Amino acid sequence: MSAHRAELLARHWQERIPFNRRCGFRVTRWDDDGVRMEVDETDDLSNGLGSVHGGVVATLIDTAANAAAIPVADFVPGSQVVTVSMTVHYTGSARGHLVADAVCTRRGRSLTSVSVDVHDGDRALVAHGIVVVKVSVGAVPDPR
Secondary structure (H helix, E strand, O other), X not given: OOHHHHHHHHXXXXXXXXXXXXXXXXEEEEEOOEEEEEXXXXXXXXXXXXXXXXXXXXXXXXXXXXXXXXXXXXXXXXXXXXXXXEEEEEOOOOOOEEEEEEEEEEEOOOEEEEEEEEXXXXXXXXXXXXXXXXXXXXXXXXXX
């Protein structure tokens, strides 16, 4: 995988997608092994009980999974990445700094399975997700 291409995708993912930018998701690793995204707890992302809202954790899982499903070397502009199904198991309160590690576990012709673990700053597992993603390759202009 081209490190430059992965860096461009990571910047797009965190800067050009408005919702990701609003949540403060940061891509800190994007390589052949998967994607790592991080977010810090803020008052805007809290549930009012002193932890990150479960919807934010689920969104972090979904966002990291969609990124991990992208075949970076073959991804072309105009392609679409869409979640087909997602299961989230919460294992503890999400507090402080959260790290989501997403790994592609099976890549089919159109559907990709991704496993995501979310840990807090103490490395305690706070959520685990299984996400099925559909990647549709966009039209490539005729080079003639």
